Amino acid sequence: MKSDITIPHDVIMKFNQFWNEFKDTPLKGRNAILQGVCPQIFGLFTVKLAVALTLIGGVQYVDASRTKVRGESHLLLVGDPGTFSIFIAYL
Known part of the structure; x- marks a missing residue:
């Protein structure tokens, strides 16, 4: 049984847009995400x-x-x- 969670289409589009931007450099995408982890540090x-x-x-x-x-x-x-x-x- 799959999860009953429905992900809105705009969230899926933002996710795909983000990773399309970093498709050639996925580590830069990872780094962009990590900049949001405790940004004050x-x-x-x-x-x-x-x-x-x-x-x-x-x-x-x-x-x-x-x-x-x-x-x-x-x-x-x-x-x-x-x-x-x-x-x-x-x-």
Whole structure:
């Protein structure tokens, strides 16, 4: 069974327009999206990427009531803000 969510046509058009603009350079498209993650914080691109991937990640599972649930994702940021080391763990 597919999701019962209906995506408006204008949203689909904006999505397609955005990725058509970056079809030859998809990493620039990714970077444009990441600029919107905590825009008040300058830099820390790797941290923003890790946070974004953690938020959209997770493995789907079905619980006892047969409801589809997004798995838990965990992110551990270790270190001084100037020297972040990033460890991502999915449990």
